[in-house]
Amino acid sequence: MVPRGPHRITGVPRSVPVAPACAAALLAVALTACGSGAHGTLGGFGVGDPFFPKAGNGGYDVTHYGLTLAYDPRTSRLSGTAAVTARATQDLSAFDLDLRGLDVQSVTVGDHSARWERAGQELTVRPRGGLDDGETFRVTVRYSGVPEPITDPDGSREGWLRTADGALALGEPTGSMAWFPGNHHPSDKASYDLAVTVPQGLRAVSNGELTGERTKAGRTTYTWHTAEPMASYVATLAVGRYDITRTATPAGLPVYVAVDPAKAAASKEALAQIPKVMEWAEYNFGPYPFSSTGAIVDRDADAEYALETQNRPVFPGVPDTETLVHELAHQWFGNSVTPKTWRDMWLNEGFATYAEWLWDEDHGGDSAQKTFDALYDHGDDTYEDLWDFPPARPTSAAHISDSAVYQRGAMVLHRIRQTVGDDTFYDIVQGWAAAHRHGNADTDDFTAYVEKKAPGEDFSGIWEEWLYGDGKPAKD
Template sequence: MTAPHRQAPGRRTAVLRREAVLATVPVAVAALLGAAGPAAAGTHGAAGAGDPYFPLSGNGGYHVEHYDLTLRYDTGSRHLDGKAVLTARATQKLTRFDLDLKGLKVTGVTVDRSAAGFRHSGQELVVTPRHALHKGQEFRVTVTYNGTPKPVTDPDGSQDGWIPTDDGAFVASEPQGAMSWFPANSHPKDKSTYDFTITVPKGRTAVANGVLRGQHTANGRTTFRWHQAEPMAAYLATATVGKFKVEHYTTRDGIEVYNAVDAREARAAAPVLKKLPSVLEWESKLFGPYPFRAAGSIVDHAPDVGFALETESRPVYDSAPGVSTLVHENAHQWFGDSVSVTAWKDIWLNEGFATYAEWLYSEQHGGDSAQKTFDALYGRPASDELWSFPPGDPGSGKNIFGTPVYARGAMALHELRKAVGDRDFFRILRCWAAEHRAGHGTTAQFVRVAEHLSGKDLDGLLHTWIYTQGKPNKS
C-alpha cells in the first residue's frame, strides 16, 4: 500500500512510494489455527483474532475457507444489497461466533440452512447457530444485508473500505475496511478463496480480484462474475465500481491481465500500464514465479482517497500511477498478498519489501542506485520522522503506514544485502517468497531464512535496523 499524501512516504509514497524450501501448508495451517486466538476457553468464538493493534479485527474459533459474495450496488442512491455465503471450519467447539460487519443492516442469518440468532454489537455481528458446531466441522453461514456502506476511519485518520466516488465506489480495505461491505473474518491470519457476483447499472464496470468468469446485461444492469482461486486476506478483496475503459490480454507467461481505467486518468495511465508485463517479468526474475493466475490494474479517479492498494492480483489506484507506484504495488503480490503477515506489527515485511523493490527497479533501469537512495535517507538528522519508531514494531495501528515502516524497512533490507552479498540476498528473497507462498510469515522466520541461506549470524544487524529506537549506526 502507499500512504496518504499527508504522510511522507507512509501508506502511499510521496517520494519513496508514489514517485520515486519449507512446505507452505504447515505455515498456513499454523497461522489459521492461531486465528482461534483467545477463544481457546469456552464455546464462544473470540471477538478478535488477538492482534494487539486491532483487537476486534478478525474472529476466533473458525477459519473461512471460501467467500461467495453477491452484491448489487446502485451508484445513484449508493445503496448496497448483499448476500454473503461463507464456507468455514470450526477450530474449536462453537455455540456462538462473530463476524466483522459495520454500518449495514442484517436481514437474516442461517447456519447450514437453519435460521440462526444474530445481533449487532459495534463492529461485531454475533451469530448463535441452532446447533453447536464441533471442532473440525465444516459449516456454511449465509448473511443477507443491505444499506449505504461507509468507509472505516483508521487510527491515523485516513479512511478505507467502501469509499463512494462520483461514478461508483473505490474499494480498498487495508487494514480494517472489509467489514464496511461484507461480513468477514477480517484479519490477515485468515485467508480464503473468493467468488464475486456484482450487479451495477448498465454503463458501469465492477472489478474484483482474480479472473473474470463472465458478464451479462439485462434490464438496464450488468452483472460481473469474478473468481479468486488463490487464498486472500479479506483486506485485499475489492469490488471497485466506476465508468472504466477496459483492456484484457494474456502475457507470454500465461497471466491473464485485466486493466480498468477511468477515462479521466487514461492518458496519464497508458504509458505506465504498458510497462506492467515487463514489470511482472522483472519482479518474477528477482522474487520467483508470479504467485497468481491473474494480474492487472484498476485506475480510478478518486481525488479524495489519497492512496493506492495492492488488492490481490489487481492493485487499485486512486489516480494514474507513476512507474514506482506500479512497481511497489505489484511487488506486494509476492510480499503482503501471497506471503501475508500474522500480525500488523510485522507490516514492514510488506511495505519495506515493496519499497526496496522500487529502489532495485531504479537501480536496474537507469536511475539512482539503492546505495544512493539509502545514503540520502541516512543523511537525515536523528530528529527526523524516519527514526521516530522502529519498523518492526511501530507501536500502534496509528503508525503502521508511517515513514519508518516503508523507508527504514527498505534500509534494513539494504543493510542485509550489503552484509550477505547480492547472490545470497536475492536467494533469500526468492526463498522467502517460495517457502511461505499462499501462507504467512513473521520477522523471526525471515531472520532464520536469511541466516540459514547466508550462513551468517544476522540477529544483531537486523535487530538494530528493525527493532531499535533512534538512528542506527552504519554498518
C-alpha cells in the same frame, strides 16, 4: 500501499461508534446462557491483534466467501448475501463475524435459521445445536444498507468510498467489514466468488478472473473468481465507468486493466509498463503467485492512496513508475506472503520499497547503495519520523504506515544484502516468497529464515540495531 504519513492526504477524521469490549463480553455471556442444548464455547470476538484487537474472530477458519451483491450509485444502496464457508477450530456454541454498519435481515447456518445479535462491528451468530471442532459449515448472511467509509487510526479513509460514477471498496487494514461480513484479519485467507449487479452501462471490477457478464432488464451482473487465498484487506470492488484493456505479459500471464475514461489517455504510457515490470519482478522475486495481473485506475479524488489489491492494484490517478513497481511487488510481499499481525507491516512495505530501489538500480537510476546512503545521511530531511521507532516495532496502530516502516524496512533488507552478497540475498528473497507462498508469516519467521539461508553470518547487529533498535543505528 504507497507511503502514508507525510505523503498521504487525509480527510477529516470521523467519529465511528464502536461498542466497548465490555459490552461485547456481556453479550457473549448472555448468548452462552440462552438456549438449551448448545455445546462448546464462544469463538473469540477479535484475534488479539496487537494493534487491532477486535479485528478477526476466533474459533473458526474461513475457506471461501461467496458474495452476491447489488449496488446502485443513484441511491448509494448496497444489498448482499454473503455465504461464508468455514471450518470450526473448536467446539462452538456461537461465533462472531465482523460487519460495520449495514442492516442484517437474516442469518442461517447450514439449512437452519440462526439466532444473531449486533454489538459494534460484531455480528454474533448462535447456530442451532452448536458446531463441533473440525466441522465444516456455511453461514449465510442477508444484509443491506448504505455502506460508509471507515476512518482508520492514521486518519485515512477506507471501506466503501463513493466516487463520481460509482464506488470503490478498499480494505487496509479493516475496511472490508464495511461491505461484507467476514473474518477480517490478515491471518485468515480464503478464496472468493463475487456476483455483482449494477445499472447497465457501469462495470463492476474485482479481484481474480472475470468469469461472466450478463445484462438483463437494464442491469448487468459481473461474476469474478479468486482461486488463490486472499486476505480480506486486499479484496476490492470498483463500480463505475471504465475502459477495459486485456493484454498479456511475454510469459502469457493475463493483464486486465480498468481505467476511468477521464484518465485513459494520461495513464496509457504508465500502464503499458506492467508487462515489463512483471517480467523484471519474476526474475528477481520468483514465480508470480497469482493467475493474472493488472490495475484499476480511478480519478485522483476517488481515494487518498494506492493500494495493492490482489491481482490488480488500485491507483488514484496516473501512477508513476515507482508506485507501479511498489504495488506490483506487493503481490509477492503482502498478498502472497501475508503478515500474521499488523505489527509485521514492515514485511509488506519494506520489501515493496526495496523493490523500488532495485528497479532504479537495474534501470539506470541510483544504486541501492546510493539510495541507502542518501537516506541514512539526509533521510530525516524528507521523512521527519524516519528514526522515531524501529520497523518491527511500530508504536501504535496510527503508525504502521509511517516512513519508519517503509524506508527503514527497506534499509534492513539492504543491510542483509550488504552482509551476504547478491547471490545469497536473491536466494533469500526468492526462497522467502516460495516458502510462505499463499500463507502467513511474521518477523520471527523472517529472521529465522535469513539465518538458515546464511548460516555462517552473524545477523545479531542487524536485528538488534536496525530491525528492533531505537534511534538511528551506527552505519558501519
